[in-house]
Amino acid sequence: MALGGIACNTDAPGEFPAVPTSSGDTMVSSGGDTPETTDGPAPNTTGSADATTNVDTETTDDAASSSTGDGPRDPLALGPTVELGAGEDPDIAIDSTGGVHVVYSRGGSTYYVHAADLSSPSAEVLVGPGDDPQLVLDSQDQPHVVMGEVRYARWVDGAFATANELVDGWRKPRIAIDGEDRVYVTVSQMADPRVILFALQDGDVLAGPVAVGDDNNGAVAVDSQGLVHITWRSTRVYHNTYSLRGGAGTSAQLHTSSDFSWCDVDVRDDSLHLINTIPHGEGLNYRVLRDGAWSEALTLAAAEVQGVDDPDNVGPTIAVDSEGYRYVTFAGRDRVPYYLVVGPDDQPSAVYPLDVEGGTLSGGKFENPNVATHRSRPGAFISWGADTVYVRAVGH
Numbered sequence: 001m002a003l004g005g006i007a008c009n010t011d012a013p014g015e016f017p018a019v020p021t022s023s024g025d026t027m028v029s030s031g032g033d034t035p036e037t038t039d040g041p042a043p044n045t046t047g048s049a050d051a052t053t054n055v056d057t058e059t060t061d062d063a064a065s066s067s068t069g070d071g072p073r074d075p076l077a078l079g080p081t082v083e084l085g086a087g088e089d090p091d092i093a094i095d096s097t098g099g100v101h102v103v104y105s106r107g108g109s110t111y112y113v114h115a116a117d118l119s120s121p122s123a124e125v126l127v128g129p130g131d132d133p134q135l136v137l138d139s140q141d142q143p144h145v146v147m148g149e150v151r152y153a154r155w156v157d158g159a160f161a162t163a164n165e166l167v168d169g170w171r172k173p174r175i176a177i178d179g180e181d182r183v184y185v186t187v188s189q190m191a192d193p194r195v196i197l198f199a200l201q202d203g204d205v206l207a208g209p210v211a212v213g214d215d216n217n218g219a220v221a222v223d224s225q226g227l228v229h230i231t232w233r234s235t236r237v238y239h240n241t242y243s244l245r246g247g248a249g250t251s252a253q254l255h256t257s258s259d260f261s262w263c264d265v266d267v268r269d270d271s272l273h274l275i276n277t278i279p280h281g282e283g284l285n286y287r288v289l290r291d292g293a294w295s296e297a298l299t300l301a302a303a304e305v306q307g308v309d310d311p312d313n314v315g316p317t318i319a320v321d322s323e324g325y326r327y328v329t330f331a332g333r334d335r336v337p338y339y340l341v342v343g344p345d346d347q348p349s350a351v352y353p354l355d356v357e358g359g360t361l362s363g364g365k366f367e368n369p370n371v372a373t374h375r376s377r378p379g380a381f382i383s384w385g386a387d388t389v390y391v392r393a394v395g396h
Contacts, residue, residue, distance in 0.1 A: 079393030082118045092383040094374040095141035105131035110147045128163025138181040146173040150187045178222040188217040195232045218261040223270040231261040259311035266320040275318040277311035304332035319373040327380040329369040331362035337369045337384045
């Protein structure tokens, strides 16, 4: 079996192994040796006290050093684990040059770090009050952040502008941005309508609040034409759309079981890729919306999620790179962070522990770990951590 042009070979660590299947539409990918790691940048010995960088290059016997060569890239290959700050609930974004941008919370406030090279991060910058931050970058690689209940801040003239309160909402706001640098924020609130959307540009509200759902916020993503995709959940997982010209669409039910969901767009064909937890620790569901039709759901990572009673503690996220590889991260049993990759041919890899050295844990609630890609670049970066913020490159 081939995946995105890379042959699957169970004898070669780092390549996509064959995926065991079970009856029906379920496809479970688990097990597999740890993929190979790449040599990382040297540790930063001169960084400021505000941003700590430790590069951990130790590996287990299963994680061999990668070889160099001119062959195709390995979409599963791991870089070194890097400590990028002190905090929790990190989110991550990748800029057009491959630089890493991270936000995280500590003591009720949100902080930001940028690293053109993971060995040399910037000093930590205060974004504003609030926790549970989410981050996107605009066309100039400038950060936009939502956090708390619910504040929005953007980078202007070398600093974050005042974090303005959009709405007295609930926690876990989401954020996305289109090709015209219009920002879309979704949030759950206690009053009806429960899930609302704001559209902003240059700090000004273009539209909102707009009702887009009836219960708990899920995710938000934008395609190349500016169509906004929203997921939310009640007793089911639902999908809705929004555009500035046409307004909100009508929510459509996707699953008969409901829990935490995340989505991203492959801008090569504007297909939407959705990952969500299955209740009672039964794994992850993965589906694709392409040309107006949803695929059948694949069940992934059942072994790694088994026994996690609260699906919010799994909190999967998904991001699509420039070559159509879909990187999925989640927290499994005992808060161990994992990742897998679904190839351009819609076939999933096995599931691998993100921290092959062991000893680091995800936050164990909602979207932690988090994965990010840039639409013009291959590979991904993943952030996770409960007290220390970790970052790791995948597929570079």
